[in-house]
Amino acid sequence: MRATGSWWAILVVGIGLTGCAKHVDARVAGDDDAAIDGAAARLEELRAREQEDDLDCAEQCDVSAKTCATAEQLCGLVDRNADRDDLPPRCASAREQCAGAGDGCARCQGG
Secondary structure, eight states: OHHHHHHHHHHHHHHHHHHSOOOOOSOOHHHHHHHHHHHHHHHHHHHHHHTOTTOOHHHHHHHHHHHHHHHHHHHHHHHHTTTOTTSHHHHHHHHHHHHHHHHHHHHHHHO
16 A cells, blocks of 8 residues: 555646646747747838839838838847847848838928
């Protein structure tokens, strides 16, 4: 009977260890990487849309606003990963795209 008692003790300890809540950092690099890639893909879609010839001024400015919002979202993700040297150029490129889209909007509104 002594062996059965030991197995019960091991089983109880095992269940206790697997059932304990563990603190898990909600910010996982893979999640940020996926979000950064998603924002970069949206920026590419917006760049393609911006280059279409049939946009009226309102559409051009809408694309500009969406581009800048997406660029800032991407840069926020980059800031959260300050230890990575590969990401700041992506933020800089996104902000340049925002500036270019803003120039396009300003041109159509001004003349």
